[in-house]
Amino acid sequence: MATATQDKTIDSQASSQAGERLSLSLWLQLMKCTKEIEAGVGGRLRKVHSQSLARFDVLSQLHRFAGDWVAVGEIAGRVMASSGNITALVDRMVAEDLIVRRASPDDRRSHQLRMTDKGAALFADMTDDHARWVDAALDGIADKDKERLIALLVEVRRAFEATTTIQIKGPAPGSGPEQES
């Protein structure tokens, strides 16, 4: 009584399970890789410059708009920080005179940020060290492998973004009301 339909179902289920295990492995390795390097690089950044990776991110985003004022939300989005957390981070950086905040002249809801000279100088220092550390951490990997990895990771990100804008399939346990997205 194995109809074609049932065969197809079984087949797709089996392959789905194998693929699921592969996905988990990939996810695990991705996490381990990132966390280990992040811990190493972030630790050095903290020890040598007393700054976190988050602050480095903020500075590097401001650097890309060198001289211009940038809205807080603009920075928060680019650093993947929620609007809720950026406030305290910016506060501390302002207190340390790394950046300046002012009310937007155009939109009175909005505030803007810009690097100070001190922030720019610190950023220049950090950038240099950061590039060296990352390069040292990835020493031993062939350039071709790096290129291959970069290409694959970009592809992963693209695939991820494509699938998460849609409803997640899933056997829909028939229980909870699915939402989100």
Add this chain to the structure above:
Amino acid sequence: MATATQDKTIDSQASSQAGERLSLSLWLQLMKCTKEIEAGVGGRLRKVHSQSLARFDVLSQLHRFAGDWVAVGEIAGRVMASSGNITALVDRMVAEDLIVRRASPDDRRSHQLRMTDKGAALFADMTDDHARWVDAALDGIADKDKERLIALLVEVRRAFEATTTIQIKGPAPGSGPEQES
């Protein structure tokens, strides 16, 4: 996400080479990939199960020793948490009856952890969802590419550990915790 640095000082520094820029790009993609997927998967874990990825990590490590008591430090090491932060995390999980803590019978300095039935049940639920979510997030990536990525990421981790173990005193990481995949 450690954005930053794809275009900055390289042109002004003749000593910076293509390899360094490649390393930075790789680092950037690694961070972006992990953070995006982590945000997606972690967000769902939080919404559906009201648990964080850190808690999920703790439970999955305890699960590997199913039934046995495991030292707090053992868990902290495997989930890459410092001894300082694991305390509060464990406290909250104990308060929620997901795990139990007792003084070690062998070593009076040491404390041990074990999952409760409630914790085990929750873990089973989460594991199932987690596997599906990750698989959905990585849908669209060919199995061969996943395998290639896994292999490359393992290589990166190995290279990273090789270059950063040098300055650490002691023979510690030689027989470090071997992880599965």
Add this chain to the structure above:
DNA sequence: GTTATTTATTTAACATGTAAGATATTTACA
């Protein structure tokens, strides 16, 4: 032209991360 919605940010409460130092215990050794 008042009312409702959206947008930009802050506030609040809390979970999780780090480092430094305290405490207790085991271990090594002169």
Add this chain to the structure above:
DNA sequence: TGTAAATATCTTACATGTTAAATAAATAAC
């Protein structure tokens, strides 16, 4: 044996992340 060093954990202080709700201003609707 007594003392120093290593080990395992906790405490404290604080940086950073999350969500939800509050505030304020711009925008849209009637």
